[in-house]
Amino acid sequence: MAKRIEASNVSSYYGAFKAIDSVSMTVEPKTITALIGPSGCGKSTFLRSINRMHEVLPNARIEGSLTIDDQNIYDPDVDVTAVRRMIGMVFQRPNPFPTMSIYENAVAGLKLNGVKKKSLLDEAAEKSLRSANLWDEVKDRLDRPGAGLSGGQQQRLCIARTIAVEPQVVLMDEPCSALDPISTLAIEDLMFKLKDRFTIIIVTHNMQQAARVSDKTGFFSIDKTGDPGRLIEYDDTQKIFSNPTQKKTEDYITGRFG
């Protein structure tokens, strides 16, 4: 049930500061899209706009329209919690809930949204932990605190937690930046596996990672500090990394930026 995402002229603001300027892109279902670009260019802001996490911050607002299968999620009568249930998110730093066990973390989204039956929860916990390649490592200590796992395991626990509620889109905000290469590889493998079921958008600073995992790549950039970030180029990953249209993109991916 992966969904197609269409952003048209999305501009995000923090108060008076314009963080991104009219970004338009279309993300096809069951693909992995990578967003790359220098720090502060608005890729995370754009990502957070897709599941309306942007507006959690005070004075943050957005212009333009963002549709998921032709539903504009920024319509005033749209329930924001429903949007977020449909569009899950994995953060840069692993953030398992510290008062919950591994098991409770894995099914937190289900439990907090009203699933009570123990057998269903057990099933969902195992399924999501298996999907996140974590089951074998934690199956004997499901009642231990989730915060006691290693960084890579915690991040996979957060992914398990995200996919347990079966969203249609999974957003990942630099999910591997705090992890070692082996955990990174584990998560990249996981992304390939999840591609069959979810639309995935990942923000990354690691261009090799973008080239390895994604089908399409969007390159964001800013002209100078204080200017809003813009989407410079958006195309097949193959094309972006071998024969980009824009000079800026080429400079960035060959390391001649700035």
Place this chain on the structure above:
Amino acid sequence: MSLLEQQSPGVVMTPDNIRTRKLPVVTNVLVAVAAFVVAAAVVLVPGIGNWVLVVVLGWVFYLIGLSVVAGRIEGRRAARNRTMKSLIYSACILAILPLASVVWTLVSKGVARLDGNFFGTSMNNIGARDPEGGAYHAIIGTLEQVGIATLMAVPLGVLGAIYLVEYGRGKFAGTVRFFVDVMTGIPSIVAGLFILSFWVLIVSPWFNNGQPRFSGFAASLALAVLMLPTIVRSTEEMLRLVPGPLREGSYALGVPQWKTILSVVLPTALPGIVTGVMLAVARAAGETAPVLLVAGGAAAINFDPFAGNQQSLSLFVYQQAGDASRYAPDRAWTAALTLVALVLVLTVAAKLLARRNKLSR
């Protein structure tokens, strides 16, 4: 030569200074003994003071002597480290001394009446010549008044703090926060007067055929007024310590804000909130003035907090300490000991309850 080597030669590591000689413990002890002997000689021989001055002077001599000796053997940096360390330890001991002294005084003077009679009887029909009499009525009063006050102040305070942290934006929240701060500074007697004029004199006559009347509940109201700002502020600080990404992690699962607060934010902050609440409870249990003003105090047992005078432990201490009977001071000490023990037990119980969570080790 680097800038560091030029300017402060001692701090750069060279094969010569990587090892230093250590001051042996024996030397340390010797310095201490010498310091106190000298101090005793200086003070006691001319007879200018007693042992208190010896201790103070000996301590000063020890600090000076230690830094001199250590400076000779270990070098300047190590000597300064030793002096600072000694100062910090001294400050720590100085801070603990009054506490230990209070506990010791309470226990040593409180045991005299620590008997079944004290915990089983009231002061009803106890005259100045009677050695019996107890604080049963006062314990009942304290438990009821503080209990009811806690029941009123905790939900209000925690909900208020949740509003300030999670929902409050703009001017109104700022105003609320300002007045909570102002309330923190309200003297307890003012809270008592407020309840006296508002509850006892205006409201309570409606329930008592037009006659104003004291009650334990009025005391609870005054105590709740005193507890509220403490609870709001401490809970607010604790809620602010909960990292934002935890909330976002919950939102990202499609969990509504109220449920996020209830299931993620509050449990994470719970141990700190409990500590804040217990501070407020301890303060309320020790308040005398408002109870005196609006509950009036009593010699007899009164289980009903809504009608008639009630006693409380702190008020009992106050009254017994000022009583002319030669048996009264013992009762005051034991009641004080009971009050401290009560607060201690409540605090420990609350901490255990908050840590009941199976995940914390």
